[in-house]
Each structure stands twice: as C-alpha cells, then as structure tokens.
Amino acid sequence: MMRDQVKLGDLVLIYHSSCKNVGVAGIAKVTREAYPDHFQFDLESDYYDPKSDPENPRWIMVDIEFVRKTERLIPLSVMKAMPELENMPLVKRGNRLSIMPVSEEEWQAILGKEKLPSQR
Numbered sequence: 801m802m803r804d805q806v807k808l809g810d811l812v813l814i815y816h817s818s819c820k821n822v823g824v825a826g827i828a829k830v831t832r833e834a835y836p837d838h839f840q841f842d843l844e845s846d847y848y849d850p851k852s853d854p855e856n857p858r859w860i861m862v863d864i865e866f867v868r869k870t871e872r873l874i875p876l877s878v879m880k881a882m883p884e885l886e887n888m889p890l891v892k893r894g895n896r897l898s899i900m901p902v903s904e905e906e907w908q909a910i911l912g913k914e915k916l917p918s919q920r
Contacts, residue, residue: 803834803860823875832863871914884909
C-alpha cells in the first residue's frame with residue numbers, strides 16, 4: 801500500500817488540484833510516517849467518518865514540511881504532453897489520486913520543466 805511506502809525524509813511534489821491552474825507548485829519533505837488521521841474519529845470534524853474503527857482506521861496521514869516553491873507552476877497540460885510521463889497515473893484520464901508514486905525519472909522530468917524554454 802502507498803501509505804506503507806512513504807518514508808521519513810522522502811521528498812514529495814505539492815500538486816494544486818482544486819483551482820483554476822492545476823499543476824505542480826512545490827516540494828515538501830515527509831517529517832512523520834503514516835499514522836491514523838485523528839479527524840476521522842472527531843464528531844465535530846467535517847472529516848468525521850462513522851464507519852472508521854480505531855482498531856482498523858480507514859484514513860491515514862503523513863506529516864510534511866514545506867521545502868520550496870517550484871520556480872513556476874508546472875501545469876498538468878504540460879505534463880500530459882511529456883512522453884516520459886505517459887505511464888504516470890496523474891496524466892491518465894480518470895486518475896486523480898491524492899497520493900501516488902513518482903519514479904525518479906518522472907521526478908526529474910517534471911522538475912526539468914521548472915524553467916520556461918526561453919530560460920534554459
């Protein structure tokens with residue numbers, strides 16, 4: 801499971817998805833590995849989940865720390881046009897996951913688009 805693969809110190813891409821301009825906007829670092837999301841048990845929370853069991857929680861979270869903004873937003877439209885990302889779930893139709901693996905090659909390809917072509 802993805803929640804078991806995210807490790808302390810891993811770098812992650814910050815992706816803006818519920819906005820006008822979707823895409824990679826920054827980098828963060830995992831500062832705490834997976835643990836149960838406490839909001840699922842909080843009756844006052846918008847994220848309360850009555851089906852979640854403390855013995856077998858449905859929702860897991862990690863803590864992250866901001867590292868930096870990307871030099872520019874790297875739009876989803878740009879990533880969809882990159883052949884090296886053709887197998888990445890993010891660019892496939894219908895796949896909008898809140899967390900997904902990113903290979904080293906995909907990471908390098910995405911961050912290689914930080915500068916505009918005229919700046920390279």
